[in-house]
Amino acid sequence: MRSGDEHVDDETLTLLALGEDITADDRAHVAACARCTAELDALADVTDLARSAGDLVAPAPHVWDAVAAELGLGAQARPTTSTAKAGTATATSTTTSTATTPPARRAGSSDSPGAEVVPLAPRRRGRWGWVAAGAAAGLLVGAAVTWGLVDRTPATDVVATATLDPLPGWDAIGSAEVEEHRDGSRVLVVDLDGDVDSQGFREVWLLRPDVSGLVSLGTLEGSSGRFDLPAGLDLHEFSVVDVSEEQFDGNPAHSGDSIVRGPLRA
Amino acid sequence: MSSLVAPSRSWRSSSEDPPVSASEQPTVRASAARDEDREAVDRLGLAFAAGDEAAVREAYERWSALVHTIALRSLGTVAEAEEVTQQVFVDAWRSRHRFDPSRARLPAWLVGITRHAVADAHERRARDRRLSGAVPPVRESVGAADDRVVDRVLVADELARLGDPQRTILRLAFYDDLTHDQIATRLDLPLGTVKSHLRRSLARLRTRWEVDGALR
Numbered sequence: 001m002r003s004g005d006e007h008v009d010d011e012t013l014t015l016l017a018l019g020e021d022i023t024a025d026d027r028a029h030v031a032a033c034a035r036c037t038a039e040l041d042a043l044a045d046v047t048d049l050a051r052s053a054g055d056l057v058a059p060a061p062h063v064w065d066a067v068a069a070e071l072g073l074g075a076q077a078r079p080t081t082s083t084a085k086a087g088t089a090t091a092t093s094t095t096t097s098t099a100t101t102p103p104a105r106r107a108g109s110s111d112s113p114g115a116e117v118v119p120l121a122p123r124r125r126g127r128w129g130w131v132a133a134g135a136a137a138g139l140l141v142g143a144a145v146t147w148g149l150v151d152r153t154p155a156t157d158v159v160a161t162a163t164l165d166p167l168p169g170w171d172a173i174g175s176a177e178v179e180e181h182r183d184g185s186r187v188l189v190v191d192l193d194g195d196v197d198s199q200g201f202r203e204v205w206l207l208r209p210d211v212s213g214l215v216s217l218g219t220l221e222g223s224s225g226r227f228d229l230p231a232g233l234d235l236h237e238f239s240v241v242d243v244s245e246e247q248f249d250g251n252p253a254h255s256g257d258s259i260v261r262g263p264l265r266a
Numbered sequence: 267m268s269s270l271v272a273p274s275r276s277w278r279s280s281s282e283d284p285p286v287s288a289s290e291q292p293t294v295r296a297s298a299a300r301d302e303d304r305e306a307v308d309r310l311g312l313a314f315a316a317g318d319e320a321a322v323r324e325a326y327e328r329w330s331a332l333v334h335t336i337a338l339r340s341l342g343t344v345a346e347a348e349e350v351t352q353q354v355f356v357d358a359w360r361s362r363h364r365f366d367p368s369r370a371r372l373p374a375w376l377v378g379i380t381r382h383a384v385a386d387a388h389e390r391r392a393r394d395r396r397l398s399g400a401v402p403p404v405r406e407s408v409g410a411a412d413d414r415v416v417d418r419v420l421v422a423d424e425l426a427r428l429g430d431p432q433r434t435i436l437r438l439a440f441y442d443d444l445t446h447d448q449i450a451t452r453l454d455l456p457l458g459t460v461k462s463h464l465r466r467s468l469a470r471l472r473t474r475w476e477v478d479g480a481l482r
Contacts, residue, residue, distance in 0.1 A: 014465040015446060018439050046421065046472045049414070051440050053422035059334040059351045060344075064326055067355045073319055163431060166456060173459045175429075193462065 008036050017043035156181055162241045164260035166194070174260045176241040178229070186229040190220060192243060192260065200247040205254060206238035209263065214238070214254060219246075239264050303427065311367035314358075322359050329373050330355070332423050333380045339415045340384045346391075350383045357383070374478040377416060417479055424474035432467045435460055 008026045016022050016030065017040055030036040067073075156179045164174035172194030179187045190204050202220040204227055207213070215238050217227040229235075241264060245257045310328070313321035333354050338347035358365070358379055365375050428436065431453060438444045438452065450460045 010469070011461045011465045014468050015461070017468070018446075018464065019443070020445050042472060043468055046468055046475060047440070049418050049421040049475065050425060050436070050471060053418045053425060056331040056335045056419065056422055056426065057338055058331040059348055063330070063334070063348050063351050066352045067322075067326065070352070070356050071322065071359055073322065161429070165459065171458055173456075173462060193466075194458075 007033060010039070013040050013043055016040055017047050019047075159186070160235060160264040160266050162262040162264045164190075164192070164241060164243065164262040166260050167258045170194075170259045172259055174243065174262075176262065176264065178235065178264060185231070186235075188217060188227045188229055188241070190225050190227065190241065190243065192220065192223045200245055200255075202259065203244050203246045203254075205242040205244060206233070206235070207240040207242050207261075208238055209240055211240075214242070216252075216254075235264060307371055307373065308367070311365070311370075311372040314372055315362055315365050315367050317362060322355065325358070325372060325376070326355055329376050332373065332419060333376060335419045335422070336377070336380050336416055337384055337387075339419065341387055341391075346387055350380065350387055353383050354379050371478060377420070377478055381416065413479075417475055420475045420479050421471050424471050428467055428470070431455065432463050435463045436467050439464060 008022075008029050012022050012026055013030070013036065016026075030040055158177045159180045160178040162176040164176060166172050172192055174190065174192040174194075176191070177189045179189060181187070188204070188206075192202075204217045204220050204225065206215045206217060215230075215233065217229070218225070220243060240261060242254075242261045243259045244255050245259055246255050310321055310324055314325055330351055334347055334351045337350035337354075338344065341347055341350065354376060358376055365372070425433065425436065434453065435449055435455075438449045439446070444452065446457065446460045446464060449455075450457045453460070
């Protein structure tokens with residue numbers, strides 16, 4: 001894995017900082033290397049902070065009223081209520097589903113000290129509501145809910161997300177998001193992370209879940225790309241994001257060699 | 267617009283990556299979600315500095331829990347924490363001409379104001395106590411805006427901003443003490459995916475802490 005004078009890689013340092021065991025070889029290098037020791041110290045410090053971090057506590061609503069009154073802010077500067085905000089929560093800070101959602105969600109709910117965020121309806125005109133459960137007296141707001149409600153980007157809503165998992169033979173992961181803009185236009189943002197051999201090129205597709213049909217969205221240059229979605233395209237029907245490795249063979253069909261894939265979820 | 271934000275500190279690790287083999291090391295780069303988040307913070311900083319009233323509300327919605335939690339942990343009473351929270355946002359808005367979005371992120375600036383407000387509250391408390399000769403109702407184990415308090419709250423804030431499965435993975439590693447192996451089994455994810463998420467998420471927490479906790 002590691003040879004000669006190379007530093008221990010960041011993943012191994014991360015595992016070490018989290019308290020996992022690593023190979024004797026790697027341990028010996030870290031002990032002897034100032035750079036790796038400094039990195040490890042910083043990562044261990046963040047780990048300590050996180051382990052003792054606790055949840056954020058939102059101030060009571062009357063605090064904003066006092067701020068607005070003292071500053072003489074107009075009505076347009078008042079924050080919307082929680083119920084009004086619930087419909088426009090962005091997905092980036094809430095829940096990104098994986099292909100294996102049930103175990104992930106189970107695990108998340110069992111250990112999460114804060115409130116849990118649960119999607120209500122599958123999708124309603126490109127948006128969805130969230131319900132917060134378990135917030136103690138409305139004061140101890142779990143951090144997830146706090147940010148789910150307040151983190152709003154004005155012009156864009158993320159209406160669906162996907163975690164892209166590698167297909168056999170590939171060592172890459174990725175994520176995808178569907179942004180919906182105020183004018184109704186939608187953009188698929190694809191983000192690939194990992195070692196992807198690029199002898200050919202990559203192409204982004206939306207597939208039917210049973211792979212009985214597919215729509216090409218274009219080529220992915222580098223590891224990130226934005227793809228305009230045709231207005232009539234039904235994301236319920238073509239709900240699976242797929243990134244394939246294509247060859248310059250003149251054949252426009254899907255090569256059958258998918259790098260990552262994952263279902264979009266609201 | 268992104269050039270306006272704390273430029274070099276954020277992603278310094280990319281230039282210092284160890285030369286490991288290509289198959290072992292995913293590229294170090296910001297995810298699209300994080301980029302959007304940074305751009306949103308930049309836009310909000312510019313609007314705030316420009317005096318857009320909607321930006322106060324937006325800043326309050328985003329960071330009042332951060333400010334309030336720092337104050338609460340430092341001072342120990344809800345009443346004082348609320349007072350500090352109010353003061354921070356009022357002061358921030360009134361002195362917005364001193365905020366330079368090309369030099370600092372808005373949350374870092376707010377955290378800096380919070381440190382001062384908390385220190386003032388501690389002084390006020392000590393003065394009141396001297397005047398009245400009363401015994402303090404709360405045992406003061408916390409110093410004035412203890413740096414660790416601020417650091418912890420910043421990390422908690424960033425942890426809350428992670429999407430899933432990253433947040434779940436990190437929580438299992440932090441609070442359940444599971445190894446990456448056990449997490450991969452529990453979540454039915456590839457081992458490499460879990461390792462990669464752990465590395466990137468921890469790096470993200472570190473960056474946030476270093477960037478927004480920097481103003482003292």
